[in-house]
Amino acid sequence: MDTDSFEKYEQNPINQLWDDILFLPIVGMVDSARAQDIMDVMLEMAERTGARFAILDIRGVSVVDSAVANHIIKITKSTRLLGCTTILTGVTPAVAQSLVNLGIDLGDIATSAQVRDALKLAFNELGYVIHQQTSA
Numbered sequence: 414m415d416t417d418s419f420e421k422y423e424q425n426p427i428n429q430l431w432d433d434i435l436f437l438p439i440v441g442m443v444d445s446a447r448a449q450d451i452m453d454v455m456l457e458m459a460e461r462t463g464a465r466f467a468i469l470d471i472r473g474v475s476v477v478d479s480a481v482a483n484h485i486i487k488i489t490k491s492t493r494l495l496g497c498t499t500i501l502t503g504v505t506p507a508v509a510q511s512l513v514n515l516g517i518d519l520g521d522i523a524t525s526a527q528v529r530d531a532l533k534l535a536f537n538e539l540g541y542v543i544h545q546q547t548s549a
């Protein structure tokens with residue numbers, strides 16, 4: 414792995430939460446260069462792991478402008494071409510209001526309020542059943 418690739422992964426730490434499920438928390442400012450790095454990391458991991466879902470958590474992003482929103486849309490479309498559905502989570506009230514005010518249409522992008530809800534959605538789509546084990 415070269416220095417540039419290492420920096421991309423270090424700044425955008427994507428994890429495999431479960432079989433077929435990736436998770437990428439985004440924290441801090443997202444400009445065009447970082448958005449491209451996020452897309453590169455997501456696509457590479459989706460291809461390498463064969464993941465069917467990627468949870469993109471933007472709770473740590475305080476400002477979403479039209480450029481960032483368009484990059485999110487591009488990421489979801491690109492991963493979808495690899496057979497991986499991106500679930501956008503962690504949308505704060507301020508970010509939701511910004512997206513609506515900008516007229517950004519996220520209509521065909523799966524969204525959830527919390528990471529746990531996104532994980533439940535992915536589990537359901539994959540046919541996984543999770544239940545709490547009772548103690549004997």
